[in-house]
Amino acid sequence: MPVMAHARTPEGKEIILQLQFRKGLSMEGKVLPRAFLAKGADVNGWVPFGNLSPEGKRWALAALFPDDLWREEDVRHRVRHPEVESVWTMAALFTGHGQNYDRLMAENPDLPETLREGDVWRIPRRLLSLDLGGTGRAPDRTQPEDDLDDEARVAAYRGMLSFGEDDQGKYAAYRLRKGEALYSSVVIRYTDRVDPKGVSELAERVAGRSGIADVRSIPPGQVIKIPVAFLAGPFQPEGSAELAEEREVRAEVRRTVRIEAGPKLTGVRIILDAGHGGVDPGARASGIWESDFVYDITMRVRRFLEQETEAQVSSTIRYLGLGFRSREEILGPSRSAEILTTPPFAVAGEGPKAVSVHLRWVLANDLFATFRKAKGDPQKTLFLSFHADSLHPSARGSMVYVPSAALVPSSYALGGSRTAHVAEAKRSARVAFTGREKLQGEARSRQFSEALLKALHKDRIPVHSNRPIRNVIYRSGGKWVPAVIRYSTGATKVLIEVANLTNEDDAANLRDPDFRERYAAAVVNAIRAYYRK
Ligand SMILES: [Zn+2]
Numbered sequence: 001m002p003v004m005a006h007a008r009t010p011e012g013k014e015i016i017l018q019l020q021f022r023k024g025l026s027m028e029g030k031v032l033p034r035a036f037l038a039k040g041a042d043v044n045g046w047v048p049f050g051n052l053s054p055e056g057k058r059w060a061l062a063a064l065f066p067d068d069l070w071r072e073e074d075v076r077h078r079v080r081h082p083e084v085e086s087v088w089t090m091a092a093l094f095t096g097h098g099q100n101y102d103r104l105m106a107e108n109p110d111l112p113e114t115l116r117e118g119d120v121w122r123i124p125r126r127l128l129s130l131d132l133g134g135t136g137r138a139p140d141r142t143q144p145e146d147d148l149d150d151e152a153r154v155a156a157y158r159g160m161l162s163f164g165e166d167d168q169g170k171y172a173a174y175r176l177r178k179g180e181a182l183y184s185s186v187v188i189r190y191t192d193r194v195d196p197k198g199v200s201e202l203a204e205r206v207a208g209r210s211g212i213a214d215v216r217s218i219p220p221g222q223v224i225k226i227p228v229a230f231l232a233g234p235f236q237p238e239g240s241a242e243l244a245e246e247r248e249v250r251a252e253v254r255r256t257v258r259i260e261a262g263p264k265l266t267g268v269r270i271i272l273d274a275g276h277g278g279v280d281p282g283a284r285a286s287g288i289w290e291s292d293f294v295y296d297i298t299m300r301v302r303r304f305l306e307q308e309t310e311a312q313v314s315s316t317i318r319y320l321g322l323g324f325r326s327r328e329e330i331l332g333p334s335r336s337a338e339i340l341t342t343p344p345f346a347v348a349g350e351g352p353k354a355v356s357v358h359l360r361w362v363l364a365n366d367l368f369a370t371f372r373k374a375k376g377d378p379q380k381t382l383f384l385s386f387h388a389d390s391l392h393p394s395a396r397g398s399m400v401y402v403p404s405a406a407l408v409p410s411s412y413a414l415g416g417s418r419t420a421h422v423a424e425a426k427r428s429a430r431v432a433f434t435g436r437e438k439l440q441g442e443a444r445s446r447q448f449s450e451a452l453l454k455a456l457h458k459d460r461i462p463v464h465s466n467r468p469i470r471n472v473i474y475r476s477g478g479k480w481v482p483a484v485i486r487y488s489t490g491a492t493k494v495l496i497e498v499a500n501l502t503n504e505d506d507a508a509n510l511r512d513p514d515f516r517e518r519y520a521a522a523v524v525n526a527i528r529a530y531y532r533k
Pocket residue numbers: 275276282283290387388
């Protein structure tokens with residue numbers, strides 16, 4: 001439910017304002033004074049905040065938040081409507097960019113992220129948007145390394161570290177650049193942690209190690225000491241096994257010759273997997289959930305591939321009642337879905353004990369085996385799994401997981417009586433990989449990921465800043481490769497996290513059928529680009 005407020009303009013006209021969760025502030029257009037509107041703004045219906053003039057914006061904020069104090073050095077914003085306000089909304093309204101979320105948190109270290117009525121947030125003038133009399137600094141997301149390919153970008157990040165040792169042990173030192181935050185620019189970039197809890201805990205720990213009393217207000221130039229135990233593989237010190245593995249994989253990527261299939265993807269075997277479904281809606285945040293939204297994107301990819309290419313396409317999962325159709329509107333979580341084995345298997349979730357998550361790779365491997373038996377080119381097998389995650393809200397955009405060669409086992413067999421009646425499990429429940437196959441699997445999957453990120457970027461679809469390609473999931477002290485790609489016999493196999501549900505801009509994108517269509521089109525463009533020498 002939006003919050004509605006009435007206020008009178010300087011000329012005495014009554015105007016209705018509304019504040020909606022995630023959608024922000026808007027005003028009823030019909031009696032708005034011209035002076036309140038940005039040039040060319042449409043006055044029909046509700047005028048969004050972004051279409052107001054500087055005067056209109058200032059007036060609207062004062063009208064909606066009459067208790068706010070506008071001072072020379074800052075604005076003191078008193079939270080009035082915690083049910084629809086969020087740090088993100090506050091950052092969007094006052095600074096002009098929701099992405100300034102991090103900075104607003106840093107300015108208000110004692111306040112919880114979950115807003116409470118009456119909390120007073122300080123927004124310094126320099127963070128205010130230009131329209132509100134501030135400096136209008138855009139979030140510093142763009143750094144020189146953003147345009148590099150993955151290997152060069154990771155090398156650039158590594159180049160910014162220096163290694164040292166003190167009485168608390170070995171560390172890598174990083175000097176914080178202007179506009180960078182400890183969460184996003186240090187923890188998410190240099191360690192394998194991306195989940196909100198893991199990132200926050202490690203940020204506290206790194207801050208303590210670096211002699212920083214206050215995580216949220218760190219001056220640029222501050223030296224951050226990251227204990228080496230927490231560094232991701234590519235940032236481990238010289239001489240470490242992890243760094244050697246990283247270099248071996250990078251060399252393999254450079255050596256690996258691309259496979260040519262032409263724009264029609266002739267002779268390519270593709271298996272599409274939409275994560276979760278059935279009893280398991282997956283991650284939930286910002287009023288949406290993972291399963292139906294990624295299923296919809298997957299179905300759009302499927303449709304494009306079937307209509308525009310000669311690739312042979314299969315799905316691992318089908319929603320009952322919906323089939324392989326895409327939808328314009330997604331109203332609630334679908335309750336039943338089945339893995340398309342023989343016989344079909346009800347989706348039971350993706351927990352470590354869930355059989356259905358394993359049946360996805362068993363089914364895919366079985367289909368790949370059939371393809372190879374029919375003289376299909378084993379190099380032209382592609383497995384794509386679609387997911388969305390709920391990360392720290394400052395992270396946004398797509399991220400891709402590839403199977404780390406070091407973490408793929410040499411052999412594995414799915415056992416258990418629950419799958420004994422499944423035909424595919426009888427044939428394809430065992431996998432074995434040679435060292436060479438593991439390396440090739442990671443290398444080809446990395447090449448595909450690069451093609452995917454390029455295609456997304458070209459279509460202006462947000463991509464995770466820092467390291468959008470990762471080869472390991474780290475959570476609660478453990479690290480692993482998702483099972484669907486860990487055991488996949490596809491030559492190329494990736495798990496795509498299409499968006500971060502916790503980020504309000506990402507969530508709004510996923511809710512938009514046009515975005516899902518653009519996303520699917522970009523995936524298909526990426527597949528075409530990948531199978532081109
Ligand atoms: Zn998922």
